[in-house]
Amino acid sequence: MQVNADRFLSDLHALRQFGAAGQGKGVIRPAFSEADIAARLWLAERMKDAGLVPQFDPVGSLFGLAEGQSLLMGSHSDTQPEGGWLDGALGVIAALEIARASAEAGGPAVSVVSFQDEEGRFGVTTGSTIWSGGLALERADELQDREGTSFAEARASMAHLAQGFVDPKRFSGFIECHIEQGPWLDEAGEAVAVVTDIVGIRDMRITFEGEQNHAGTTPMHRRRDAFQALSAFNTRINQRLRNVVTPQTVWTIGHVALHPDAHSIVPGRATFSMQWRDGDRDRLKRMESIIRDTAAEVAEELSMGLSYSQMLGLDPVLMDPHFQTALSGAAEAAAPGRWRQMQSGALHDAANVARLMPAAMLFVPSINGISHAYEEDTDERDLVTGLEVLAGAVARIG
């Protein structure tokens, strides 16, 4: 199979014109926006040109179907509200080129997909979650974006394009190419990474409830200051988690809400997000115990009420070993000594599709580790190397 690098890069640049931000190569193409729908209609035309049959499903995911049983490849073409040009778009256009090249070479049948709302305007990897049975359509329809638009309303804007859901049984497996969104490949000067697994995630909100009081007349020793509880919790959790984690483990307090959030009032309530990610279910569980024990200890010491939101989570997902072997062999052939195996710390559609069929992922470098930003970029030589690795893997899978 001979991929056409110029055709691939040309399509990739054509796609970024839909929703071009006018800043660098940045793109503004959130799920169901005019730019997103226009981009998908353009993609459907490219699929037809490649001899595939385009089919929009009821949630706006676009498939380009090869005849009979086929390998599915792709990712997503929606972006963050302020996104980069590659992200998932790379995986969609790479899949399109592999489908074309394989058909031209008389190779294995390859279908293409661009899932809808991977970026989570309405949830997390919404389109592939629904398709893989992780979320019922009726429940998804109730999800709302930040402006209060429901998923039902949003997908109605594509109703004129919708056909039925595509039967997953027609696919023998799934391969997704994506930018790394982290610094490792770029730092090491490597061209690609074969993903071993997608980490699991746990996420909840924790609330300390103290006593709201006057910031002038309440002496320090009489305060039950909820921000102080949050700060003490953060200090201790940093110390304690370091004893159980690996260098890949991460944890984040990204959201904080104080009440009443005023300069002159000792805050009576602090609600904050606690999120942690790791590739090992047992470690995620141990971290949860430490987090809950530490919060309880701080609450006890500082006389705080303590409550938790529901804990959300996705378990770690292993990538298919057979596909990993094919990708690794192709990587060594295309970029000898310049590739690695790595874990994905970010969620991807492949984590959902893995419920249905063997799934695997290939990463290309992100310059300076930047993603979800206008500055996101990858050297075009690395993009082409990634494409060649995909082609080699498909040939090996056969």
Added chain:
Amino acid sequence: MQVNADRFLSDLHALRQFGAAGQGKGVIRPAFSEADIAARLWLAERMKDAGLVPQFDPVGSLFGLAEGQSLLMGSHSDTQPEGGWLDGALGVIAALEIARASAEAGGPAVSVVSFQDEEGRFGVTTGSTIWSGGLALERADELQDREGTSFAEARASMAHLAQGFVDPKRFSGFIECHIEQGPWLDEAGEAVAVVTDIVGIRDMRITFEGEQNHAGTTPMHRRRDAFQALSAFNTRINQRLRNVVTPQTVWTIGHVALHPDAHSIVPGRATFSMQWRDGDRDRLKRMESIIRDTAAEVAEELSMGLSYSQMLGLDPVLMDPHFQTALSGAAEAAAPGRWRQMQSGALHDAANVARLMPAAMLFVPSINGISHAYEEDTDERDLVTGLEVLAGAVARIG
């Protein structure tokens, strides 16, 4: 001079009907609300009944003027959005009763005031700040409340009542009675406190600017997490300030804003309030040095940008020694052994009026130290004791 406790308590309960919250004795009477204006019109009638001449100034402060040179007494009748029934209202009604009782007894002439917007819908002690020359009316008119209403618009709602500003020269001094808003008197079972000074306040916002990044793919050692900088700053500032403060010194982080404030994003920016109060200007200054040095040290260590808002401040204000002596003598007569001298950790109108004339304050207990809440209350015996101390002090001042 013989005060009438029943008349005093009856007026105090009548005032709380304006804006009654329907929860306990709570009151909702923010500056310029319908309830606030109605309460002031009712007060103006009570002033007339007491032989005083009511005069609204252009910002809605209501004076009840005795003839000739007089002592001014009072506080404010506006409340927090969810306030208690006493707070400043106590000082206004106590002043009214002293004016009546003194007139009946042929004692010293006493005028009464209820300043507007002490609670700071538009600023801090807005009415008395303008009256005392701390803020030009033209600049005050540009202040906005949280909903974007300007001070100019708000005071226009009272324009039909407004006369000129009252000349401060007609007053020989100012005495304000207020609830303590803290726990000390209630805990000690004491009846009143003579205020020695009103602490100074310093207030600013500090911003740490790190690097916004993906909470899944950015390893811990590569992060420049602005929340971690805030937490580190808080821990160190707590340790370091303890070396220079007194038991009366307070400092507070009451407001925190993370950016972008999302569970899955390492926060790139943390802006927070830092406020500190103390009775000593030099100590306020030393604290400022420690705060700025510590913030700079954290920013340096964690590779953060660092910026500050303008620092706002009011210097500590000493209460008039002669008035303090009169209040102390009257306190010992009315409640022997059950009073103390104390500092005010909260701001009051008296801090502004002290620019213009000798000023002093008397505190009565707050049950459980609660204020600015529906639950705020004081034993009525303590209210009457406070009234008697004021009467005794006025008689001593002569």
